[in-house]
Amino acid sequence: MIDFSEEQLQRYSRHILLADVGVEGQARLAEARVLVVGAGGLGAPVCLYLAAAGVGTIGIVDADCVEISNLQRQICHFTHNIGDAKADSAREKMLAINPEITVNVHYEYLRADNVLGIIGGYDFVVEGTDNFPAKFLVNDACIMAKVPFCHGGILRFRGQAMTVIPGESACYRCVFREPPPPDAVPSCSEAGVLGAIAGMLGSIQAAETLKFITGAGRLLTDALLTFDAKDMEFRKIPLSCQEDCPVCGEAPEIDSLIDYEQGGCALAGA
Amino acid sequence: MSTTGKHRIDARRDCRGVGCPMNLVYTKVELARIAPGEVLEVILDDGAPIGNVPRSVVKEGHEVVAKHRLPDGAWQVLIRKA
Numbered sequence: 462m463i464d465f466s467e468e469q470l471q472r473y474s475r476h477i478l479l480a481d482v483g484v485e486g487q488a489r490l491a492e493a494r495v496l497v498v499g500a501g502g503l504g505a506p507v508c509l510y511l512a513a514a515g516v517g518t519i520g521i522v523d524a525d526c527v528e529i530s531n532l533q534r535q536i537c538h539f540t541h542n543i544g545d546a547k548a549d550s551a552r553e554k555m556l557a558i559n560p561e562i563t564v565n566v567h568y569e570y571l572r573a574d575n576v577l578g579i580i581g582g583y584d585f586v587v588e589g590t591d592n593f594p595a596k597f598l599v600n601d602a603c604i605m606a607k608v609p610f611c612h613g614g615i616l617r618f619r620g621q622a623m624t625v626i627p628g629e630s631a632c633y634r635c636v637f638r639e640p641p642p643p644d645a646v647p648s649c650s651e652a653g654v655l656g657a658i659a660g661m662l663g664s665i666q667a668a669e670t671l672k673f674i675t676g677a678g679r680l681l682t683d684a685l686l687t688f689d690a691k692d693m694e695f696r697k698i699p700l701s702c703q704e705d706c707p708v709c710g711e712a713p714e715i716d717s718l719i720d721y722e723q724g725g726c727a728l729a730g731a
Numbered sequence: 732m733s734t735t736g737k738h739r740i741d742a743r744r745d746c747r748g749v750g751c752p753m754n755l756v757y758t759k760v761e762l763a764r765i766a767p768g769e770v771l772e773v774i775l776d777d778g779a780p781i782g783n784v785p786r787s788v789v790k791e792g793h794e795v796v797a798k799h800r801l802p803d804g805a806w807q808v809l810i811r812k813a
Contacts, residue, residue: 477756
């Protein structure tokens with residue numbers, strides 16, 4: 462068991478006080494390795510909360526640079542970061558919150574030929590991407606590599622999340638078979654997104670990550686959580702593994718990773 | 732290791748002067764270090780600490796096996812780890 466310093470005990474006291482986390486759970490957080498895919502609307506709060514929580518190693522995958530239109534919702538990026546790599550901007554804030562953690566940056570877009578190499582070194586993946594090809598790629602790669610992950614997406618006033626434990630719970634493809642045709646869905650810039658719902662959904666994903674690592678509570682598995690912030694209504698739709706799922710079913714026809722053509726980004730990470 | 736009355740004490744933590752909630756954090760750190768069935772002695776201040784800490788450890792499933800007032804007004808509490 463990790464011997465926490467006096468300063469660490471104070472820093473993490475509100476976790477240690479929780480019966481379901483305790484010293485043991487905090488030690489597991491310190492030893493955990495989590496990959497955050499996308500340092501945008503969802504990834505920003507995820508990165509900040511995981512850093513604050515003392516997750517020992519956090520990887521960030523993002524090849525984009527900060528733009529002024531990101532700042533309305535991507536709360537780890539500040540005005541002075543415009544033009545900086547998002548991964549660097551996120552890392553700077555994470556280390557400012559908690560200098561004791563390690564933050565790895567991957568300045569890449571995930572593709573069929575690099576995704577397994579990147580996720581392979583992590584215990585859990587948070588999927589906060591802004592497009593369907595990436596969402597399906599992360600799902601398929603995590604199923605194949607048996608890495609648990611939490612899917613998240615937001616658009617306009619709505620968000621959705623689900624946690625997937627490969628081999629145990631329904632995957633993204635059990636629910637959504639394949640990406641919608643390119644241009645069948647509005648782009649983020651056409652549709653818009655209420656900034657604060659990025660924080661709502663990202664915080665749900667961060668909480669799922671911390672629950673997975675510490676073993677606290679019951680995960681958002683075999684269910685799709687959706688909310689509409691206009692009426693502030695939340696729904697939890699029960700799901701189950703589909704025998705005919707093309708990636709996690711009994712006779713999966715998808716046995717290699719696919720780079721789908723990039724379309725719009727409805728319910729994407731925005 | 733020593734004994735107080737009929738209880739063998741496996742670990743000790745003096746939390747005199749330590750307020751809530753850090754006194755509970757230190758108590759949980761010590762409980763994490765001992766094995767189930769072993770006994771931790773914590774010394775807690777009167778007032779909120781003696782009110783809160785034993786209640787919290789009982790809520791987490793541990794057993795408070797003894798509570799004694801000390802001459803200086805603090806409390807000796809013996810907790811058996813679940």
